[in-house]
Structures are given as C-alpha cells and as structure tokens.
Amino acid sequence: MKIIPLTVLLFISLTLFQKKALSQNVTSRQTGIDQKLATYHISREEFAYYQILNNKEHRLSAYRDDDLMLLSKIILLHRINDSREKYHVPPVKLDILASRVANQMSRESCDKGFFGHWNLEGEKPFHRYAFAGGTDHVSENASALITTGRISPEFDDIVGLMENAHSGFMKEEAPNDGHKQTVIGPFHNFVGIGTAWCEHGFRYYEEFIDRYLQFRPFQQTIKKGETATIQFRPLDKKLYPYVIIGYYEPPLKPMTRDEINRLNSYNDFSEDIAFQLWPWQIPSANRDGYITLRKRFNKKGLYYIQIYLSKEPYENGRRASNRGKIQASGIVIKVQ
The missing domain is CATH 3.40.33.10 (CAP)
Incomplete structure (x- = not known):
C-alpha cells in the first residue's frame, strides 16, 4: 500500500x-x-x-x-x-x-x-x-x-x-x-x-x-457476475510473483473543481480488499511462463489489481509480507 x-x-x-x-x-x-x-x-x-x-x-x-x-x-x-x-x-x-x-x-x-x-x-x-x-x-x-x-x-x-x-x-x-x-x-x-x-x-x-510484467490482452470492462481472466509473466525470469491484491471501489462519481482543489495526497489503494493471493495461493505458470488469474466479480464498480514481485523465490511456509516488494501492476477492471 x-x-x-x-x-x-x-x-x-x-x-x-x-x-x-x-x-x-x-x-x-x-x-x-x-x-x-x-x-x-x-x-x-x-x-x-x-x-x-x-x-x-x-x-x-x-x-x-x-x-x-x-x-x-x-x-x-x-x-x-x-x-x-x-x-x-x-x-x-x-x-x-x-x-x-x-x-x-x-x-x-x-x-x-x-x-x-x-x-x-x-x-x-x-x-x-x-x-x-x-x-x-x-x-x-x-x-x-x-x-x-x-x-x-x-x-x-x-x-x-x-x-x-x-x-x-x-x-x-x-x-x-x-x-x-x-x-x-x-x-x-x-x-x-x-x-x-x-x-x-x-x-x-x-x-x-x-514496468516488470508482460500481459496478454484481456477484457477490461465486464458485466456483473462475469469472470475476468488475466494472464501475465515477469519480464525478468529472476523476479517472482509474490502477492496479488484486488481492491474494490464503487463506481466513480464526478467531482467539482473545489472538491479537487481541497484534496492533497491520494491513496494508492482502497479500504475494501476484494481478494488477496499470497505466494502459496498464486497459480503455477504454464510452459510459456504465464500465470492465469481468474476472478468472478459480483459487484458493480472498479477492481484495482496490484501484483507484487520479489527478487527471491518464496520459501517461508505460510508467512509473507509485501513490504519491500516491487509493485508491478496497475490494472483496473470495470464491472458494469
């Protein structure tokens, strides 16, 4: 975050x-x-x-x-x-x-x-x-x-x-x-x-x-209840997918000039975590090195998906943290 x-x-x-x-x-x-x-x-x-x-x-x-x-x-x-x-x-x-x-x-x-x-x-x-x-x-x-x-x-x-x-x-x-x-x-x-x-x-x-990931084409806008499919692989084989976090936020609302001018910093996340995949939960790569992420979204709005990479393969059982990891994606899926 x-x-x-x-x-x-x-x-x-x-x-x-x-x-x-x-x-x-x-x-x-x-x-x-x-x-x-x-x-x-x-x-x-x-x-x-x-x-x-x-x-x-x-x-x-x-x-x-x-x-x-x-x-x-x-x-x-x-x-x-x-x-x-x-x-x-x-x-x-x-x-x-x-x-x-x-x-x-x-x-x-x-x-x-x-x-x-x-x-x-x-x-x-x-x-x-x-x-x-x-x-x-x-x-x-x-x-x-x-x-x-x-x-x-x-x-x-x-x-x-x-x-x-x-x-x-x-x-x-x-x-x-x-x-x-x-x-x-x-x-x-x-x-x-x-x-x-x-x-x-x-x-x-x-x-x-x-920029550390290569993505295959994917559908950015889907309907409520549909499944989004995202395929990705690291550009550098010495980097390893570590955690995937999907943040949900409701459909965006227009803002006035005064509202924008009053705001300073912005959060690079939302308070509503839709899903998390830690190292032991991330699917294995196929023969071309691509990992396939499939998620069904049942709520209208936006899903901001962050994929973190590590310079070292994961070897610690069931304990993990995204601290110090490479924040490598900024995909936004729009659910209508």
Whole structure:
C-alpha cells in the first residue's frame, strides 16, 4: 500500500482563473531542432529513438507531443535522471503513453481551473493510466503555477518552468519529502512527463512507471457476475510473483473543481480488499511462463489489481509480507 503525498502548488496569485486557454503551440526564437539539441546536449540518436516511439504510439493521439514538446520531455528526462543518480538509483526511460496521460491531465487541469491528483470524472492517476491502456504501476507528482501575468510560450521559458517544477520536488526535506521520494523510487524504470499552460497558469505532471510484467490482452470492462481472466509473466525470469491484491471501489462519481482543489495526497489503494493471493495461493505458470488469474466479480464498480514481485523465490511456509516488494501492476477492471 502507498499514500502518494501532498501535491505542490507554486502560487504567485491566490485566485484560480476561468479564462480562455492560449494555444499550446510552443515557439522558439532559434530555428531548427538541431540547434536545440546542441544547446541542451541531447544526442540526435536519442531524439530519433523517442521520435520513433512517439510515432508508433496511437493511443491518446489528441495529446501527442510535437517534436519540440517531445524534446522538452527528453530534456526533463535528463534532469530526472540527474536527480536519481545523486541518490544512486537506476535511470528511467521516457514513456510515451504515460506522457500523453500526463498531457491530458495537465491540459484539462489548466483549462478548467482545477489542480490535484483527481480529474473532474473522479479518476485518480492509476485510473487514468489504466483506462488509457496502461497495465503498469504508476506514481504521480504534480505541480502548478498560477500567476497574474502571462505564460511565455517560448521553448526555453517552458523548459525553465518544467525544470523549476522538478527542482521544487527535489528541494523537499524529510519528513515532508514525498515528491522527492517518488522521484528517487528505486523500482521505477519509466516516466511519463506532461505539461500545459493557459493564460494565467502552468501545469507539470510526472508519472513514474514500474514496468516488470508482460500481459496478454484481456477484457477490461465486464458485466456483473462475469469472470475476468488475466494472464501475465515477469519480464525478468529472476523476479517472482509474490502477492496479488484486488481492491474494490464503487463506481466513480464526478467531482467539482473545489472538491479537487481541497484534496492533497491520494491513496494508492482502497479500504475494501476484494481478494488477496499470497505466494502459496498464486497459480503455477504454464510452459510459456504465464500465470492465469481468474476472478468472478459480483459487484458493480472498479477492481484495482496490484501484483507484487520479489527478487527471491518464496520459501517461508505460510508467512509473507509485501513490504519491500516491487509493485508491478496497475490494472483496473470495470464491472458494469
């Protein structure tokens, strides 16, 4: 279980805006991507690699980054990995789908005058990522700037705001350093980065991803009384399924801006545990290494399924704990 901590607000003006959003098109006084690559010390090979991934990803195409915004994300990726290196944890890669999920949240938050970890549909980060097609575990950092001035759309200025937001996370001190701890989580291996700006505001979101499982296609929406079938296997054969926990929550309800703005941290779980499978209860893998989980759901709502992995095979009889294990999935099954 995890509680994602207090969000960051950088206030210049204390009044949320309700004005028409500006265009999201970033501009630049300098010409050409190559010049920007040189300025920010980003290799052409790395940029081309993420261009290919960006072009191959067709989900949430309305929130696709153009080349300049993709470059801004790669620049922030380097800043994030600089932060992680200082705390001796492995680097992360940029995830395109998670970045689009973060872009959507940033855009809606900015345009509609709210800020937090929930959207107006009442969805938390793991809902949004799962509904977009993600299956991994996600942890979110969020930052907002609200100002009486105007946000400059210049590329360097936007990158500067993104860097300032990330730096704000890393300046936190214990015990109030939840965002910092999210950045340097040792099991993260990907990150999505989203941003948006409006007439009097700026949003920045980081979606840290724990990707350790491969899933076969499954039906995400089922009817009450039907059985969900989920098949998965670790990407690394040296990791072992340890516990599977399914959390239930009732159907989501829309939220108002004021309700969202009053909330700070969010729980990465619910109080209603629908089922638990410990090491001695998890089915054996088939010849291809896939474990099949079948669960019948008799109550309408959402089931958030977390699969934990261990670096060591289980050998302790009937005693187990998920403490220190890798939280490797964020599947959400919708029962109608």
